[in-house]
Amino acid sequence: xxxxxxxxxxxxxxxxxxxxxxxxxxxxxxxxxxxxxxxxxxxxxxxxxxxxxxxxxxxxxxxxxxxxxxxxxxxxxxxxxxxxxxxxxxxxxxxxxxxxxxx
Numbered sequence: 001x002x003x004x005x006x007x008x009x010x011x012x013x014x015x016x017x018x019x020x021x022x023x024x025x026x027x028x029x030x031x032x033x034x035x036x037x038x039x040x041x042x043x044x045x046x047x048x049x050x051x052x053x054x055x056x057x058x059x060x061x062x063x064x065x066x067x068x069x070x071x072x073x074x075x076x077x078x079x080x081x082x083x084x085x086x087x088x089x090x091x092x093x094x095x096x097x098x099x100x101x102x103x
Contacts, residue, residue, distance in 0.1 A: 016097055024057070032061035040069040047074065048087065056095050 035043045035058065047055045047070065059067055071088070078085035 016094065028057050028061055032058050035070075036062060036066050040066075040073045043070045044073040044077070047091075048077075052087075052091060052094060055091060056098050059091075059095050060098070060100055 035046070062070070071092075074088050078088060
């Protein structure tokens with residue numbers, strides 16, 4: 001029973017951790033650079049519709065001031081739509097727990 005509990009906890013931890021394959025880094029850098037040249041409103045919309053793992057990886061590659069502007073736009077949506085607020089909270093928690101993207 002203890003072994004099964006540990007396996008379940010390990011699987012949950014693995015699910016929560018976001019890891020980046022070396023082959024992904026180049027493409028993620030291009031995306032992050034592209035998003036850096038877009039308006040925060042546009043990127044917030046893209047993030048809202050994108051896969052959480054991908055968003056978290058890109059968040060690591062954005063400059064703090066750019067990420068802050070995007071999150072500010074997303075935060076405005078919290079009061080408008082409960083689903084969006086839950087997604088932002090989820091993304092921030094996963095970002096906090098994720099590993100930094102190695103360049």
